Amino acid sequence: QVQLVESGGGLVQAGGSLRLSCTMSGHTFSPAFMGWFRQAPGKEREFVAAAGWSAGSTYYVDSVKSRFTISRDNAKSTVSLQMNSLKPEDTAVYYCAVARFIRTGAFGSPSSYDYWGQGTQVTVSS
Numbered sequence: 001q002v003q004l005v006e007s008g009g010g011l012v013q014a015g016g017s018l019r020l021s022c023t024m025s026g027h028t029f030s031p032a033f034m035g036w037f038r039q040a041p042g043k044e045r046e047f048v049a050a051a052g053w054s055a056g057s058t059y060y061v062d063s064v065k066s067r068f069t070i071s072r073d074n075a076k077s078t079v080s081l082q083m084n085s086l087k088p089e090d091t092a093v094y095y096c097a098v099a100r101f102i103r104t105g106a107f108g109s110p111s112s113y114d115y116w117g118q119g120t121q122v123t124v125s126s
Contacts, residue, residue: 001026002115004096009120016124017084022096022117024077033099033107034072034079038092038122047108048094051079059107064090086124093119 008020020036035050049060051072058070069082079096097113106112 002098004098004115004117006094006096006117006120009094009122011123011125012086014086014088014124014126016086017082018086018122019083020081020094020096020120020122022079024079024098024115027077027098029100030074031098031100032102033112035097035099035107035113036070036079036081036094037097037110037113038090038094039119040092043092045095045110046092047110049081050107052107061108083122086122088124088126090122091124092122094122095119 003025004022006022012018033050033052036048037045038048039045047061048064049068049070051058051070067085072079096117098115099113102112
């Protein structure tokens with residue numbers, strides 16, 4: 001049974017930083033992609049960032065580029081999201097997700113991911 005456990009959420013003032021971490025266990029495969037999504041109240045789940053197997057294969061939604069950095073450790077089966085210069089609009093529940101296989105260019109679609117964490121709340125106060 002594949003499990004994803006997230007940690008690192010919390011309350012921070014605008015301009016501050018948080019680091020989210022996600023550890024995968026119970027798996028027998030190497031994920032094609034590991035990513036982060038977020039969902040604010042009343043809104044759809046939104047792609048934030050994703051990392052492919054190889055170093056440098058990272059992708060971001062435009063709104064977080066230059067502020068967030070995703071990193072993946074294949075040996076430890078972990079993925080992290082360093083979030084700097086946080087804004088109130090970054091407030092959401094953040095979910096870690098893993099895709100076993102993925103169609104080219106589909107890393108931003110929630111339906112491409114097979115396993116999800118339970119979510120961790122990030123709240124940015126103004």
